[in-house]
Amino acid sequence: MVNFRRYISSVAVLASGFFLAQSTVSTVLYSPAYDNQKSSLNLPSPIATMVEKTILSPKELVDINVNTMMTDPVLKNATWGFVVYDPKTKKVVSSYNENTPLVPASTTKLLTTETAMNLLSENYRWNTQLEYSGSIDENGVLNGNLYIVGSGDPSLGTNKAGAWSYKDIVSDFIGGLSREGIKKVNGDIIIQTALFKGNIAKLPENVVWLENNNYYLPAGSTREINPANEKLIIKKGTNFSTDKKFFYVSPYNNQMVYADKYEGDGVLTTKLPDAPAFLANSFRTTLVKSGIAVTGKVTPKMTDANPESRKLVSAYKSPTLGDIIFYTNQHSDNGLAEALLKTVGFQRLGDQTTESGRKVVTEHLKSEGFDMIGLNYMDGSGLSRSNNVTPIAQAKFLTSLMDEKYYKTYLNSLPVGGQSGTLKRMFNGLGNGQVFAKTGTLNKVKTLAGYMKTNTGKTLVFSLMVNNYAGSVDMVKKRMEKILEPALDL
Missing domain, CATH: 3.40.710.10 (DD-peptidase/beta-lactamase superfamily)
Structure with a gap:
């Protein structure tokens, strides 16, 4: 606890000499009326502030502000x-x-x-690669599979930190196929993302779901999460659909995502898949629209005991770790x-x-x-x-x-x-x-x-x-500023 005896008396004497009614001792001594000030700080007058700075060192001012906050109505029970x-x-x-x-x-x-x-170093990057297996005939038909090989890029398709959008990555991949002379794919688009096997896991205990009117799902899947237990219920008066009450904010896409269904078994399915799958499906759709037929489907393959021989077509590098x-x-x-x-x-x-x-x-x-x-x-x-x-x-x-x-x-x-x-x-x-x-x-x-x-x-x-704390976030922020500001003169 801070000891103020050695300098409180000198402050009081000098302050009274300047202006008795505006004594800065109110900054140190507690007044019962202070308890009723719920909306703002009891900031000292400019004259009182000048007196403080004349007599007290910056350290002493920091200590006094800390001591004052002990009786502040917003912080005293915090x-x-x-x-x-x-x-x-x-x-x-x-x-x-x-x-x-x-x-x-x-x-x-x-x-x-x-x-x-x-x-990892600040220059570390994640790679997302497009590869193909099989052979390309004289008509530009790939008799083999396309592979999208992910490495866990957390910024994939998000535009965050300078990351490319899904559209940009897909365009780059299609350019790679054009360079290889591929005009048709007689095979599947395989998502090779063994790294993502850990995404099916429980979230940390006591995760806060509702902050600033948004629900957060920080990472992973919704497996083993019971929305009823987590109180993922839309409040009355919102603009959200009343017949689809369970939703979360996707970690991959900055938008609200409604659940398709909730069957009470702890699994909540959504319309938005994980990032590599979203990229792969967008890639297939764009290929077909561009006139490059794909006979197969998009399918994940976590592990591959006998991997096919593959050739690299294109590689997308994420922003640096420092940027992220x-x-x-x-x-x-x-x-x-x-x-x-x-x-x-x-x-x-x-x-x-x-x-x-x-x-x-x-x-x-x-x-x-x-x-x-x-x-x-x-x-x-x-x-x-x-x-x-x-x-x-x-x-x-x-x-x-x-x-x-x-x-x-x-x-x-x-x-x-x-x-x-x-x-x-x-x-x-x-x-x-x-x-x-x-x-x-x-x-x-x-x-x-x-x-x-x-x-x-x-x-x-x-x-x-x-x-x-008591009161609003803004009230706490003002008190935090008041505690720290005298330290700027240290």
């Missing part, structure tokens, strides 16, 4: 923790409950994206984060499942000296309320990254206060362009962790996590 850490001295500048495990929400993505960048991580952190993209988790699991353990991904991430964190006390890493995106981490662990983790060769790319992936991503509407005054941090938002959870460039040229690291 569980929250805060730390500002100096990466040069390796010392805590200011803190409150810094060792308390808290729900981090989407600041979990800090761990997921860094692990992927560390293990930039998009993930800027937009707090849950689907991409979960895909990155599965990718590191496959690359290290040969199994693209959430469980393997969790194991790889936690082992990586241990090897990097992460403070594992209080850590519970359940998913890659932060949607699970079972995730836990301490503010000091986050701060020390972010500090350790400053010596990594990919630090600049990692730092640039974070939203910038007042300027970009999920921080564009915060720090529009003080802190604009100086706060680089990942945000996190769940119902009654608001978090922020990252770096700040101070007015004196320092780089400081911070973590601020609030659980179970």
Whole structure:
């Protein structure tokens, strides 16, 4: 707990000398009327602020703001923790409950994206290839199969991070067939995606389904999910169809998807297949429309004990991992984060499942000296309320990254206060362009962790996590800004 006795009296004396009625002591001393201020902060007057800055150091102002928030009506019954850490001295500048495990929400993505960048390198790319087997006769007829070979590209067809659309990829594939002289396919289009076998799995426990009026399915399939148990029910007054009550947001397509049926067996079928299948079916449809007949069908083949000899026709490369991580952190993209988790699991353990991904991430964190006390890493995106981490662990983790060769790319992936991503509407005054941090938002959870460039040229690291607050998200955001703004003068 912060000790204020040594400087409160001097503040009170000087403040009363300036303007008795506007004493800045109200910033420190608690007033019962403060409890009734539910809509806005009790911000000090410009004169009071000037008095504070004249007498108190930036550190003391940070400490006072933290102390004030302990009695703030929005935060006084919340569980929250805060730390500002100096990466040069390796010392805590200011803190409150810094060792308390808290729900981090989407600041979990800090761990997921860094692990992927560390293990795979920022220039890593996923390949999606078109190949064919058999032979091409003098009439341009392929007597064999076409193969679409996927590698788990999480951005496939999404236009995210500069990824191509399905239409663009299909056009490129058709151009490849034209170069090979193929005018008809006497065979099937086979989807070779053994990597995706791990997508049929249970989602992490306690995943938040309803946030900001959207339902999230971060990754995987709907197998073994009971919509009734998960309360996937459309509320009255929405514009959605009343006869199709179960739906989710596809991780591959940014649109609502209705369920075709729900039979009560825990399986929810939808109109949109997984990304490789969607690509393959779009490819077949376009081929037929272009006059290239395909006699066979689109069919998946997870494993192939006796693979056919095949020739490469075309290869689509995804955006770099650095680009995808930039998009993930800027937009707090849950689907991409979960895909990155599965990718590191496959690359290290040969199994693209959430469980393997969790194991790889936690082992990586241990090897990097992460403070594992209080850590519970359940998913890659932060949607699970079972995730836990301490503010000091986050701060020390972010500090350790400053010596990594990919630090600049990692730092640039974070939203910038007042300027970009999920921080564009915060720090529009003080802190604009100086706060680089990942945000996190769940119902009654608001978090922020990252770096700040101070007015004196320092780089400081911070973590601020609030659980179970009262009031609105905007009210919490204002209080977070008030706690952090004096640190800009450190």
